[in-house]
Amino acid sequence: MTNDTLQASREWWSQRWLELLDSYRFKKRLERARNYARQGNVLSIEFKGAKVLAKVQGSEVEPYKLSLSLDAFSDEEWGYVIETMSQKAIFAAKLLAGEMPQNIEEVFTANGLSLFPFTLSDVHGKCSCPDKANPCKHIGAVYYQLGDRFSEDPFVLFQLRGRTKEQIIRDLRQLRGAKAETPTTETSGIPQSKPNTQYSANIQSFWQYHEPLESSLVVIAPSSSETVLDTLGAIPLAKTEESAVNLTSSDVVMKYLGTLYKEVSQKAMLEAMNVGDS
Template sequence: MNRFFPPSRPRAVQGGLVARSKRGAIGQQWWSERFVAVLEGMGMSGRLQRGRTYARKGQVLSVDVDAGVVTALVQGSRARPYRVRIGITAFGKAEWAAIERDLAGHAWYLARLLAGEMPEDIEEVFRGIGLSLFPAQARDLSLDCTCPDWEVPCKHLAATFYLLAEAFDDDPFRILAWRGRAREELLDNLRAARSDQPPGAADSAPSGAPLEDLLDSYFSVQGRLPRTLAPSSSTTALLDQLPPVDVTVRGRALTELLRPAYERDEAPTTGGIV
């Protein structure tokens, strides 16, 4: 039997987390919009809508993001705030090693992440090794709230989702931290992977040096260029430069059959425009 709880008004909160968005969608950056869109695509839009009011009124007291779990306190109609938990699978060491290897192999990803931005196609990196950055379906999340509402997600969970989306707006690295890799650890690992060069490579191009320290020598030759021989003016010399050709015609090598024609082209001619 379904339990019925009469409508109740949440207790007023002083100093709660208030959503910046006062109307319309919550979440301005593509990654937070993507997060909310995934959730709404799971059929949660009705409950998320009811959670917007809580998020905009400041009923959420705190939101903490850790590896594999988001915890929050949300003030409802009772004296004690409800404890909210949103769980997701945090990737292991081997999975993060593969992710970081792919990210470090592309200067574009590295530059965007070092600038504090989330590359728009970063999901392709995760998808390429069989992972998903964002939850793909409802069962990818474990949702818990201490409120008496039996439906999931309740408005307290929904309010947390919206405040979480705005937290992702402020710092996209929180998404990665939720999946198990903190910002500084990720960037340190990417820098280390990027600077892992073959022996001698660091002597000619120190990857750790700031660009402004290299401006005076940026366009100078960084090493000795290989010497090349001047091209021969003899057309028959081209035949001598060919790799071995295992083709014979009536017992004669192909290059020897072509040599008379090259010698005719090399002979001086008269007339023409000088």
């Protein structure tokens, strides 16, 4: 697999991370770091809080020990970020589904922060090797390995900023779920749900549902490229004389329905995400 093919196969957030390292001007050192990462010289990577601790086998018998970290956000800063995330339905839904929203950076920039480091000087690395350059090839190898970790789990990037996956999901569920709490009554000091005494069906409101949904169980995502029109195939209309652009009646109708389907899908997504309220 070539470098271009490998790069294209990575998720966008992983590519963004690696682009920073690829901007490093010492290309020979980068190539050695890339080879170290590919050849298995990175023996271990583990997290200690927001810091990455690793061992990389170099030319010596004993592997080099190194650490890598970003500036972690404070509890107050993370509080603002989580609050902003919870207000955006699509952000909360994708993160709870283990995905990184495409424009997640908006959440951080809106609070005066940056999820990704701006320059390599924002990445703090220390290595026990004698090389005075930073990043050395050992730190570079771990940097490349972290790019692969990000593709597997985007929450690793958040952990470098001071919050684990479990903490983010817990806080999101608490904020999103607080709005969905139902009122309760108390009997002998024990909270109990209010009984529902309405069992009669109302035909006019049968297809309507006005109760809040548990946000952690709802994932809003756009439809795939294949639509119901693709599944059903062309509509068998009566044959007519072909137009100057070689379109039959069936082609014209299917093209119109395709455009209409996309427009309705977009409006449904906006409605589902409550864009007007966010």
